[in-house]
Amino acid sequence: MSAHFPKFSTTILGSNSALPANGRHPTAQLLNVNNHYYLIDCGEGTQMQLRRYGMKMQRIEVVFISHMHGDHYFGLVGLLNSMHLLGRTRPLKIIAPAALEEIVRIQLDAAGGRIQYPIEFVVLDIAPQEKQRVYEDAQIKVNAFLLKHRIPCHGFLFTEQERERSYLPDKGGPAGVKLQEIPKLKAGEDVQRPDGTVFRSKDYTEAPAPPRTYAYCTDTLPLEVTSEMVAGANCLYHEATFIEAERKRAKETFHSTAQQAAEVAQKAEVKELLIGHYSARYSELEVHLTEARSIFPKTYLTEEGAEFEIK
Amino acid sequence: MSAHFPKFSTTILGSNSALPANGRHPTAQLLNVNNHYYLIDCGEGTQMQLRRYGMKMQRIEVVFISHMHGDHYFGLVGLLNSMHLLGRTRPLKIIAPAALEEIVRIQLDAAGGRIQYPIEFVVLDIAPQEKQRVYEDAQIKVNAFLLKHRIPCHGFLFTEQERERSYLPDKGGPAGVKLQEIPKLKAGEDVQRPDGTVFRSKDYTEAPAPPRTYAYCTDTLPLEVTSEMVAGANCLYHEATFIEAERKRAKETFHSTAQQAAEVAQKAEVKELLIGHYSARYSELEVHLTEARSIFPKTYLTEEGAEFEIK
Numbered sequence: 001m002s003a004h005f006p007k008f009s010t011t012i013l014g015s016n017s018a019l020p021a022n023g024r025h026p027t028a029q030l031l032n033v034n035n036h037y038y039l040i041d042c043g044e045g046t047q048m049q050l051r052r053y054g055m056k057m058q059r060i061e062v063v064f065i066s067h068m069h070g071d072h073y074f075g076l077v078g079l080l081n082s083m084h085l086l087g088r089t090r091p092l093k094i095i096a097p098a099a100l101e102e103i104v105r106i107q108l109d110a111a112g113g114r115i116q117y118p119i120e121f122v123v124l125d126i127a128p129q130e131k132q133r134v135y136e137d138a139q140i141k142v143n144a145f146l147l148k149h150r151i152p153c154h155g156f157l158f159t160e161q162e163r164e165r166s167y168l169p170d171k172g173g174p175a176g177v178k179l180q181e182i183p184k185l186k187a188g189e190d191v192q193r194p195d196g197t198v199f200r201s202k203d204y205t206e207a208p209a210p211p212r213t214y215a216y217c218t219d220t221l222p223l224e225v226t227s228e229m230v231a232g233a234n235c236l237y238h239e240a241t242f243i244e245a246e247r248k249r250a251k252e253t254f255h256s257t258a259q260q261a262a263e264v265a266q267k268a269e270v271k272e273l274l275i276g277h278y279s280a281r282y283s284e285l286e287v288h289l290t291e292a293r294s295i296f297p298k299t300y301l302t303e304e305g306a307e308f309e310i311k
Numbered sequence: 312m313s314a315h316f317p318k319f320s321t322t323i324l325g326s327n328s329a330l331p332a333n334g335r336h337p338t339a340q341l342l343n344v345n346n347h348y349y350l351i352d353c354g355e356g357t358q359m360q361l362r363r364y365g366m367k368m369q370r371i372e373v374v375f376i377s378h379m380h381g382d383h384y385f386g387l388v389g390l391l392n393s394m395h396l397l398g399r400t401r402p403l404k405i406i407a408p409a410a411l412e413e414i415v416r417i418q419l420d421a422a423g424g425r426i427q428y429p430i431e432f433v434v435l436d437i438a439p440q441e442k443q444r445v446y447e448d449a450q451i452k453v454n455a456f457l458l459k460h461r462i463p464c465h466g467f468l469f470t471e472q473e474r475e476r477s478y479l480p481d482k483g484g485p486a487g488v489k490l491q492e493i494p495k496l497k498a499g500e501d502v503q504r505p506d507g508t509v510f511r512s513k514d515y516t517e518a519p520a521p522p523r524t525y526a527y528c529t530d531t532l533p534l535e536v537t538s539e540m541v542a543g544a545n546c547l548y549h550e551a552t553f554i555e556a557e558r559k560r561a562k563e564t565f566h567s568t569a570q571q572a573a574e575v576a577q578k579a580e581v582k583e584l585l586i587g588h589y590s591a592r593y594s595e596l597e598v599h600l601t602e603a604r605s606i607f608p609k610t611y612l613t614e615e616g617a618e619f620e621i622k
Contacts, residue, residue, distance in 0.1 A: 008420045018392070018393070018396050019393055019396055019397070020358060020359050020393075021362070027360070042357075044356065044358070044385075044386065044389040045355065045356045045359060047331065047355070048331050048336075048355075048356060051331065051332070068421040068422055068423070070388060070389055070392045070422060071392075073357075074385075074388060074418075075355065075390075076339075077381060077385060078381055078382075078385045079356040079379045081329070081382075081385075082329070082330055082331075085330055086330070087328055097421075099417075099420075099421040100421075102417065103417055103418055104416075106413065106414055107381065107385075107414055109410075110379040110408075110410040110411075110414060110462075111379055111380050111381060111459075111462065112461055112462040144347065150423055150424075151421075151422065151423040187547075204410060204539050225561065263581060277426070308587060
């Protein structure tokens with residue numbers, strides 16, 4: 001019997017690097033974890049992209065911003081403003097570099113109004129080399145770690161929370177389990193009734209699906225330490241701004257080639273690799289895919305509007 | 312014989328109000344004056360809209376920002392950044408409320424780099440009730456004046472510079488005019504040769520086309536003073552966020568209805584009226600047009616990608 005897997009997917013809202021071009025937008029992804037929504041980066045036009053693909057902006061609970069290059073956050077203040085205009089009251093958490101809070105505040109202040117929902121900023125620490133827990137709720141735990149770019153930049157590792165065991169009513173047993181006994185069984189404990197009847201947790205429940213992980217790494221040089229940080233991830237998103245012909249340019253600009261992204265994935269022994277953050281110079285992306293797959297066959301191109309299930 | 316009219320047009324890049332919706336974008340227009348380019352407002356996504364309609368961002372010489380609501384400037388920093396990435400060295404002038412400079416600077420600073428072309432900010436004065444000259448070059452003069460919105464907001468009046476007279480080589484005359492005599496004739500002066508031959512300017516040249524004016528008024532309540540400021544304009548762009556059914560809402564939010572925009576145009580005796588800045592609530596705009604035309608027949612809806620010649 002296969003375990004029940006809650007939803008865990010990323011929808012690509014922007015797949016390009018700094019310059020919007022070839023119909024592609026700057027970086028943004030919408031992570032769905034058991035129908036809770038997390039936005040990762042927010043390039044210019046993200047609110048229009050959310051609308052285009054029928055995603056509800058008000059359902060976003062947390063925004064993660066990797067670094068302070070505009071193609072990763074210029075769409076944020078417009079999104080915050082639209083959430084306000086559309087009547088949001090639900091709090092929003094923003095996990096980002098320190099500079100972002102002032103940039104948002106100064107723009108909200110200039111508009112002369114206030115945002116009627118609470119925004120909580122959590123500042124990413126630029127010091128630690130180790131993984132750092134930056135967020136946790138009932139659905140996910142998120143660790144951040146440093147990448148290597150022109151300015152401080154963080155990768156994120158999204159890990160599903162351990163689920164409780166699933167109750168299996170059709171498993172049969174000595175007598176009907178009562179409704180109020182189920183939570184204890186799902187928590188892994190056996191139930192013993194006063195009359196001595198015992199219901200064993202393992203007989204009535206099954207182990208939960210193992211937590212899956214999604215690693216998000218952009219913008220960065222290819223790093224040994226990234227492979228360690230994301231080791232064994234179910235899915236790694238790694239930037240692949242360039243192809244091998246521009247390897248020198250990639251290094252100069254603190255970016256990666258598709259092949260280098262694949263090498264990180266290979267060393268990390270992740271299950272699947274998504275690549276993106278394409279330079280505006282490429283209208284076609286076949287070379288990115290071919291070069292990456294020569295190293296890591298389970299590589300996929302991000303495409304805007306596409307939803308990738310994290311398996 | 313008709314006078315020669317240099318190019319004078321506005322291309323609509325965004326026609327909606329605060330919320331992008333129904334395929335419409337927040338406010339931006341590209342003014343072409345004799346093939347010199349001026350951007351008026353710059354809502355989120357303006358750089359993508361410029362690209363979509365094949366307009367060259369690097370040709371923009373001056374940006375005018377009416378006020379500090381995000382739907383009129385959230386696209387600016389992304390545009391400035393892209394101009395830099397695409398190698399701009401040509402200076403850019405930005406004429407805007409005082410708060411904008413710090414908002415732009417703080418974001419450029421956070422990116423850790425510098426912009427390699429000069430940006431000059433000119434601050435709009437919020438005190439004067441009179442028209443104020445805020446910009447002038449060989450093509451246009453621009454006056455700003457106060458509108459009435461929730462926060463300080465400026466209207467702009469773009470007036471073509473007076474042209475010199477046009478030389479008419481086919482007009483005939485007593486003898487061939489020499490090349491070096493033409494500038495004097497075009498300047499309106501007669502040429503007298505040492506041998507006594509006279510060439511009269513009026514015989515060899517014709518008066519230039521009278522300067523045209525384009526008035527841009529958004530966001531605002533409908534105002535008597537606006538009609539005075541833009542009196543006789545060849546074309547008035549006036550916001551028409553709502554229709555009559557939402558007249559109360561228009562007043563509460565310091566906006567205008569289409570009919571009110573038409574009343575301003577009528578009082579101002581302008582030649583044509585463009586309306587826009589539509590609320591996201593309207594998927595169709597026929598009512599806007601019908602209501603405005605009932606007052607001012609030469610009303611036209613702005614549509615994104617459309618270029619309106621100022622006649």
